[in-house]
Amino acid sequence: MIKTPYINPFSNDAKEIVSKLGQVENLDKRNESLINIVQHTRGQNLDDAHNLPETFKQLALSRFEWSLFRKSSEASQKKYEYLFNPDIYEYDVVSFYLLCQAVAIRYGPDSHETKQVLDCEEDIISQRLEILKSEPNDFQSSLLRKALNQLIDTNSIYWTDLKDVLDLGKLDINELLLSNGKVIIEYEDFIEEYGHLIHNRDPRTMYEVTAGVNIKSKLLLGLIRVYTKKYIRTVHEMSKRMVEPNPIILELADNIKEVQQKAQSLKYAGPGSSQYIDDKPVNYEFEAFPPCVRKCLNGIKSGGRNDAIVLFLTPFVSYSRLCPGIFARQEQNIKLSDVDPSLEITHNEIIPMIYEAAQSCSPPLFKDQPQEKVNINSKLGFGMHTELKLEHEGETQWYTPMSCEKIKLHMPELCTPSVDCKKIGNPITYYNRKRRLMKKDKNKQVNDDGN
Amino acid sequence: MMEIKLKPASNYERKLFYREEWDVKDVPDFVLNSLTSREFGFDHFGQGPNDRYKTFLDDLRLKRFMKAKQPFAAYCSVAFYDAPGQRKGWQKSELVFDVDAKDIPIRTCDCNEGEVCDKCLNQAKEIVLMIKDVLHGEMGLKNINMVYSGRGYHVRVLDENVMEASSELRGQIVQYVIGAKEPDLTNTLGFNSLQHFIIPYGYSKNFTKWSKYTILHLTKDSKLDNVNNRLLKDVLKSRYHLEQDQWGLFRGDIGPIRFNKVMSAVARINMNITDTKVSIDLKRILRLPSTLHSKVSMKSTLIKNIETFDPFDDAVPKFVYERK
Numbered sequence: 001m002i003k004t005p006y007i008n009p010f011s012n013d014a015k016e017i018v019s020k021l022g023q024v025e026n027l028d029k030r031n032e033s034l035i036n037i038v039q040h041t042r043g044q045n046l047d048d049a050h051n052l053p054e055t056f057k058q059l060a061l062s063r064f065e066w067s068l069f070r071k072s073s074e075a076s077q078k079k080y081e082y083l084f085n086p087d088i089y090e091y092d093v094v095s096f097y098l099l100c101q102a103v104a105i106r107y108g109p110d111s112h113e114t115k116q117v118l119d120c121e122e123d124i125i126s127q128r129l130e131i132l133k134s135e136p137n138d139f140q141s142s143l144l145r146k147a148l149n150q151l152i153d154t155n156s157i158y159w160t161d162l163k164d165v166l167d168l169g170k171l172d173i174n175e176l177l178l179s180n181g182k183v184i185i186e187y188e189d190f191i192e193e194y195g196h197l198i199h200n201r202d203p204r205t206m207y208e209v210t211a212g213v214n215i216k217s218k219l220l221l222g223l224i225r226v227y228t229k230k231y232i233r234t235v236h237e238m239s240k241r242m243v244e245p246n247p248i249i250l251e252l253a254d255n256i257k258e259v260q261q262k263a264q265s266l267k268y269a270g271p272g273s274s275q276y277i278d279d280k281p282v283n284y285e286f287e288a289f290p291p292c293v294r295k296c297l298n299g300i301k302s303g304g305r306n307d308a309i310v311l312f313l314t315p316f317v318s319y320s321r322l323c324p325g326i327f328a329r330q331e332q333n334i335k336l337s338d339v340d341p342s343l344e345i346t347h348n349e350i351i352p353m354i355y356e357a358a359q360s361c362s363p364p365l366f367k368d369q370p371q372e373k374v375n376i377n378s379k380l381g382f383g384m385h386t387e388l389k390l391e392h393e394g395e396t397q398w399y400t401p402m403s404c405e406k407i408k409l410h411m412p413e414l415c416t417p418s419v420d421c422k423k424i425g426n427p428i429t430y431y432n433r434k435r436r437l438m439k440k441d442k443n444k445q446v447n448d449d450g451n
Numbered sequence: 452m453m454e455i456k457l458k459p460a461s462n463y464e465r466k467l468f469y470r471e472e473w474d475v476k477d478v479p480d481f482v483l484n485s486l487t488s489r490e491f492g493f494d495h496f497g498q499g500p501n502d503r504y505k506t507f508l509d510d511l512r513l514k515r516f517m518k519a520k521q522p523f524a525a526y527c528s529v530a531f532y533d534a535p536g537q538r539k540g541w542q543k544s545e546l547v548f549d550v551d552a553k554d555i556p557i558r559t560c561d562c563n564e565g566e567v568c569d570k571c572l573n574q575a576k577e578i579v580l581m582i583k584d585v586l587h588g589e590m591g592l593k594n595i596n597m598v599y600s601g602r603g604y605h606v607r608v609l610d611e612n613v614m615e616a617s618s619e620l621r622g623q624i625v626q627y628v629i630g631a632k633e634p635d636l637t638n639t640l641g642f643n644s645l646q647h648f649i650i651p652y653g654y655s656k657n658f659t660k661w662s663k664y665t666i667l668h669l670t671k672d673s674k675l676d677n678v679n680n681r682l683l684k685d686v687l688k689s690r691y692h693l694e695q696d697q698w699g700l701f702r703g704d705i706g707p708i709r710f711n712k713v714m715s716a717v718a719r720i721n722m723n724i725t726d727t728k729v730s731i732d733l734k735r736i737l738r739l740p741s742t743l744h745s746k747v748s749m750k751s752t753l754i755k756n757i758e759t760f761d762p763f764d765d766a767v768p769k770f771v772y773e774r775k
Contacts, residue, residue, distance in 0.1 A: 133639075158591065159590065163615075163616060163620060166620050166623060167619060172632075173623040173624060174623070174632060174634065174654035175654070176653075177653040178590060178591070178654075180588065180591040181589075181590055181591020181612075182591065193652070197651040197652055198651065201649070205642075206650070208638075208640055209636075209640055209642055210652075210653060210655070211653075214638065214639070405622060408631075408722065409622050409625070409727040409728065409730075409731055410727075412719060412723055412727070416676050
C-alpha cells in the first residue's frame with residue numbers, strides 16, 4: 001500500500017506525521033524502525049553499512065547526496081535504494097522538512113542551496129513516479145489523484161490558478177486541456193467535455209495520450225516545487241525572528257555544504273567530463289556554431305537588425321569565446337574582465353566579429369544607427385559609453401546568451417532549427433554540445449587510423 | 452463606401468482633428484479608470500515616441516495637453532505602476548496582441564511592403580476574431596477589448612486573472628493562442644503515429660485551426676522555411692482537402708515526411724501572425740485609442756462591435772472627407 005506522503009510531502013497525513021515524529025529531540029537519535037526499513041529494502045546494497053542512515057538527520061542528508069551524486073556514477077543508485085521503498089514515507093517526510101528548514105535558515109530562499117533542495121525533491125518524487133509506472137494505469141491515476149487533491153481540486157481548477165507552476169517552465173500551457181479556462185484533468189471531466197467529439201477511437205486511450213497520468217505527474221511535481229519554495233520562504237521569514245535556531249538544523253546546513261563541495265569536486269575531477277563546460281577562454285570553433293548564429297554572422301537582411309546584433313549576437317559571441325560554460329557555473333553573475341582581464345580578446349576578436357556582422361546587415365547597422373555601438377558595450381557590461389573601458393565595467397550587466405524560447409519570440413526569422421537544435425534550449429548549449437561531439441568524432445577517427 | 456486613400460495627415464489637418472474632433476470622452480474607460488497608474492508617451496515630430504514618462508492626474512489635464520500639443524502620435528502604457536512617471540513599482544499589465552496588417556505573413560493582397568489596404572485589414576480582423584475566440588472560449592478570459600490601431604488591431608485583455616502574468620508565461624500564452632508551436636505528441640504509450648489533426652480538442656485543435664488558416668492563405672510566392680518551390684506547389688495543389696478538414700488526405704497527397712516539413716514551417720509562420728515582442732513586453736506603450744495615426748490619417752478606435760466594424764466607416768477622421 002502506497003501512502004500519499006510518499007509522493008506528496010504536503011498532504012494532510014504528512015502534516016500529522018511531522019507532528020507525531022518530528023520532535024526536535026528525535027531528529028538526531030538512532031531510529032530502529034528506520035534502520036529496519038532501510039535494511040529490508042529490496043535491492044539495497046548493504047556493504048557500506050556505516051553510510052546507511054540511522055537518524056532523521058542522516059536520512060535528510062542522504063536524500064540530498066543522492067540527488068547530487070546520482071549523475072556522477074550510475075552504480076550509486078543501489079546505495080540509496082531505500083529512498084524508493086514506499087515504507088519509508090514517514091521518515092522521508094520528516095527529513096524533507098528538515099532539509100528545507102536547514103537551507104531556509106542558513107542560506108535563504110534565493111540561494112543556490114535552496115535551488116538544489118528544490119531539485120532534489122523534484123528528482124526524488126519524479127523517480128518514485130517513474131518506478132510506479134510499472135503499476136497498472138488505474139492505480140497510478142488514482143494515487144496521483146489523491147496526492148493532487150491535497151493541493152488542488154482536480155475537478156475544478158483554472159489555468160490562471162496554476163501561473164506559478166507554468167512559470168517554472170517545465171509544464172507548458174499548451175499541454176493543458178483547457179475549456180473556458182478550466183483545466184481538464186480527470187477522465188470523467190474529459191468525457192463530459194470532449195466525449196462527443198471523439199469518434200472511432202477509444203476515448204480512454206485518447207485521454208491517456210493527451211492528458212492522463214503524464215499531466216497529473218507534471219502537475220504534481222510543479223505544485224510540490226511551488227509549495228516547497230513557499231515553505232522555505234516562510235521558514236526563512238520566521239527564522240529572522242527566532243532567538244536561536246536548533247543546533248541540529250545548523251549542523252545539517254553545514255553538512256549540506258560539505259556534500260555540495262564534494263559533488264562539485266567530483267564533477268570537475270571526473271575524467272574529461274567537464275572539458276566542454278569551460279569557464280575560461282577557449283578559441284572559437286566556427287563549425288560548432290548553431291544555425292541562428294551563423295545566420296546572424298552573415299548579416300540580417302530584413303527587420304530586427306538591432307535586436308539580432310545587440311541582444312542576441314553580442315552575448316553569444318562574447319560568452320562562447322570567454323566563458324562557454326556560463327550556465328554550468330554556480331554563479332552566473334560574472335564580469336567580462338573576470339575572464340578577459342586585459343580585454344585583449346574582447347578588443348581583438350569579439351568586437352570585430354560583432355562589428356563585421358553588423359556591417360553585413362542591409363542596410364549596414366551602424367550606417368543609420370551608430371548609437372548601437374554604445375548598446376553593444378552596454379550588453380558586455382561596460383555601461384552606456386562609446387568607448388569600451390575597464391573603468392566603466394559594472395555600470396551595466398554582461399548579458400547572458402538568450403534562450404531559444406526568447407529568440408523565437410523576439411526574432412523568429414532567425415530561428416531555423418537543425419536536427420541538433422531539438423536537444424537544446426540555448427544556442428550556447430548547442431555550441432558546447434557540438435564541440436564535444438566534434439571532439440569525439442575526431443578522437444574516434446584518430447583511433448581508427450591508429451588501428 | 453467611398454474610396455479612401457491612406458495618406459499622411461498634414462500639420463494643419465492634425466490641428467484641426469485635435470481642436471474640433473477629438474474628445475477626451477472617446478478615450479476608453481479602461482484607460483481613464485486607471486489614468487494615474489499609466490505612463491504616457493508622445494511622438495511630437497513623427498520621429499518615434501521620445502517624449503515618455505508623462506503622467507496625468509485626471510481627464511481634464513490629459514485633455515488640455517492633447518488640445519495644446521496636438522501630437523503626431525500618442526501612446527499609453529499597458530502597465531500599471533505605483534509611480535508611472537518613473538516607470539517604477541510595476542503592478543500589472545494588460546495582456547496584448549498586436550496584429551499589424553502590414554506585417555501579416557500570409558497576406559493575399561497586392562500591397563507593397565509597409566502598405567495596407569482593405570483586403571489585408573480585413574484579414575487582420577479575421578485573425579483578431581480568431582484570437583478572441585481562443586482567449587475567451589479556451590482560456591476563459593474576460594474583459595477583452597479590441598482596438599483598431601490605425602493600421603491593424605490591438606487585442607487588450609484586462610482580466611485580473613492574467614494581468615500579473617510574467618513575461619515568460621505571456622510567451623507561453625501567445626504561442627498557445629496563435630498556434631505557434633507544433634504540438635508535442637510524443638508519449639510513452641507507444642502511439643507513434645498520433646497526428647495533431649485527429650485530436651479534436653485542446654491545443655492540438657487550436658494548432659490545426661490556425662494551420663488550416665495559414666495553409667489556405669499561402670500563395671505561390673510565400674516563403675516557407677525548408678520548403679522548396681516544388682513542395683509549396685504540391686501544398687497549393689492539395690490544400691483543397693483542408694476546406695473539408697480532410698487532413699489525412701492532404702497528408703497522404705504530399706507524403707508524411709514532407710508533411711512534417713510543411714507543418715514545421717507553418718508553425719513558424721503562425722508565430723509571425725502577431726508581433727510576439729509586444730505580447731511579452733510588460734512595459735510596452737501602445738497607441739492611445741481615440742487619437743490620430745498621422746501616417747495614414749486614421750483614428751485609433753475602441754471597437755464596440757467587431758462583427759460590423761469597418762475601419763473605412765468607423766475610423767476615418769472628418770478632415771479626410773473634406774480633402775479635395
